[in-house]
Amino acid sequence: MLLDLDGQGPRHRQVYRALRRAILGGAFPPGSRLPPTRVLAHESGLSRNTILEAFEQLRVEGYLTARTGSGTFVAELLPEATLVVRPDDGRGHRPGDGGSPLPLSTSARRLAELAPRASRLTWSVRRPAAACDFRYGAPSFDDFPMTEWSRIVARRTRRASMRRLSYGPPEGSEELREALSRYLTRSRGVRCDPSRIVITHGTQQAINLVSDVLLDRGDRVAVEEPHYPGFTLPLEARGARLVYVDTDDDGLRVDVLARRAPVRLMCVTPSHQFPGGSLMPLRRRLELLELAERFDAGVLEDDYDSEFRYDGRPVACLQGIDTGGRVLYAGSASKLLFPALRIGWLVIPSNLVDAFVRAKAVADTGTPSLDQLVLADFIAEGHLERHVRRQRVRNARRREVLLDSIDADLGDRAAVHGARAGVHVVLWLPEVAAEHEPAIRRICLDRGVALYSVRSSYRRPPACVGFTVGYASVDESQIRRGVRTLREALVSLDLLR
Ligand SMILES: Cc1ncc(COP(=O)(O)O)c(C=O)c1O
Structure with missing residues (x-):
């Protein structure tokens, strides 16, 4: 049997590729015995070391197994079979995930119970923010x-x-x-x-x-x-x-x-x-x-x-x-x-x-x-x-616009907490039951205003509607529009006249 060398690069790599091709092409089926290295060296006019080097590489990659005293054999299970990408099995295991997941630690299991959706643990912006986004935590990137x-x-x-x-x-x-x-x-x-x-x-x-x-x-x-x-x-x-x-x-x-x-x-x-x-x-x-x-x-x-x-x-x-x-x-x-x-x-x-x-x-x-x-x-x-000095002035202005707008559009139907410091306030609607919150947020979002519930910070959910309103990254005209939109949403749900 003459090895079909491709003439590219070092000899031992050529032998390696020729043998691998022969194995994958079926010339040496799984389980079959390869000719002795001495014979291959003689037939191809190469040194035995060159053949041995190629054999060793194929062995570590899983194509060959050596049995002492009886020669070198093609592996029963070729690496290609173990590396096959399986399609998604529909249970959330992606290709390469294999079978059932490894057992989780107590702490990971507890975290999964506490925060069943990974999104509760990410602070990142997942969807494009609404034109007026009162997301808590974002500083004003434009001012940086x-x-x-x-x-x-x-x-x-x-x-x-x-x-x-x-x-x-x-x-x-x-x-x-x-x-x-x-x-x-x-x-x-x-x-x-x-x-x-x-x-x-x-x-x-x-x-x-x-x-x-x-x-x-x-x-x-x-x-x-x-x-x-x-x-x-x-x-x-x-x-x-x-x-x-x-x-x-x-x-x-x-x-x-x-x-x-x-x-x-x-x-x-x-x-x-x-x-x-x-x-x-x-x-x-x-x-x-x-x-x-x-x-x-x-x-x-x-x-x-x-x-x-x-x-x-x-x-x-x-x-x-x-x-x-x-x-x-x-x-x-x-x-x-x-x-x-x-x-x-x-x-x-x-x-x-x-x-x-x-x-x-x-x-x-x-x-x-x-x-x-x-x-x-x-x-x-x-x-x-x-930067902090400048931001303090700008944030103070945004905060003032927010407080004025809440006062003008919601009056005594709203209560604002936490306005003395920071970059957010909590806006409570004490007369509006918490069950209305999703509908209010949905209407506002449809009109390009994103509001965020304060609920995730409470162990015992509050009975009325409350929003954590971040204002540092919202410009003043958008703040006014945002509060007006909240008012309109409340009116459209018959929660405010
Ligand atoms: C109460 C509180 N502590 C700390 C941080 C800052 O956390 P980190 O430094 O991990 O961004 C935030 C940010 O949102 C916060 O709200």
């Missing part, structure tokens, strides 16, 4: 100083040294931690130095790190009601026992929590309760810290948007008045700049830094360094504070 940002990106990329292109410190780049520590002390009254900061992938990773470091399965964690699902879902999935504590106009009801059994961690949004909007006054902040001391608990302070404060100066954070080393302060670039940056920061009591750095290292070995360096320069050169 892209020219400055791109200039820094280009400069940092051009200057990236070999050291920079290797793994960075898991806690984050020194430059960013330095720039942030100055910024946070100045603007938020955070007590920190760079060594106490760990850079995270947004606040979302901060909550995961805090549970890794401070919580065991079954530990009790106090969360606010209403609450931020981005916190409650991962906590519950990891086996924490959530203790929902009501909030009022001053934030979390510390007196209510004080009557419950001790918790290991309290998650709070004291500077702008999410989504309700209240601001925790100093007196209650001190009570909360005292209770943390009594419970021997940590406090996770989520300070996600309080740079935007409209009546008076921003309120100093809880961490700044903590003398007991109990507060873990979480901040994020998501509202200040843009969420896709996925950069946040945790300011940690000094005696916990090592534990957090270890947790961050094993979680992901660190946040992408180039992005961190760009943000460091952006802060150090003053762009962040300039």
Whole structure:
């Protein structure tokens, strides 16, 4: 038998291809024995090593099996048969998925129960936004100083040294931690130095790190009601026992929590309760810290948007008045700049830094360094504070237009909560039963106005209609149109005259 060599490239590759073709073409059927390598070498005028090399490649790829003492055989099951792409089996298994899925962990099963649809866990915009989109969380992308940002990106990329292109410190780049520590002390009254900061992938990773470091399965964690699902879902999935504590106009009801059994961690949004909007006054902040001391608990302070404060100066954070080393302060670039940056920061009591750095290292070995360096320069050169100042003025104007429009179009049929800070308000329609909400949203959406229910932040769904209204990315004329459209929808459903 002469091998049909194609003359391309190294000899052993030619032999490999010739044999593979012969096997697939049926000249050597599955299970048949191949001629000895010595014979093939002699017949083709090639060295035996060349033939052996090709045999070895075919063996590792699964075309051949060698049986000691009896020679080399064509495999009964050729690799092509195992690599066949099966069509979708209609049960959601896509080609290549194989049979039944691997068994899920307890935490993944719990998450599937808590958030049955994956969409509950994605913050991304799935469909094209409506012309007037009151989506919560989107900052104004049009206002972002892209020219400055791109200039820094280009400069940092051009200057990236070999050291920079290797793994960075898991806690984050020194430059960013330095720039942030100055910024946070100045603007938020955070007590920190760079060594106490760990850079995270947004606040979302901060909550995961805090549970890794401070919580065991079954530990009790106090969360606010209403609450931020981005916190409650991962906590519950990891086996924490959530203790929902009501909030009022001053934030979390510390007196209510004080009557419950001790918790290991309290998650709070004291500077702008999410989504309700209240601001925790100093007196209650001190009570909360005292209770943390009594419970021997940590406090996770989520300070996600309080740079935007409209009546008076921003309120100093809880961490700044903590003398007991109990507060873990979480901040994020998501509202200040843009969420896709996925950069946040945790300011940690000094005696916990090592534990957090270890947790961050094993979680992901660190946040992408180039992005961190760009943000460091952006802060150090003053762009962040300039941007925040400008945004505060623009957001204040949008907020005013929103409040005026609600007043003009809905009057005392609407109640607005949480307008003193941040980039959203909660708009309640106290006289309209919650069952009408889907119809109202549908009519508005048909007219190009997207509204979002506040329900997902409530454990016990509210009885009346409530919307979380994000206004930072909606221009003023659209805000007016949006509220008018809501009014029209209510009138058309006979819910307002
Ligand atoms: C209450 C709250 N905390 C934190 C964040 C920021 O999360 P991240 O930094 O993961 O984008 C948000 C953003 O929507 C939020 O609403």
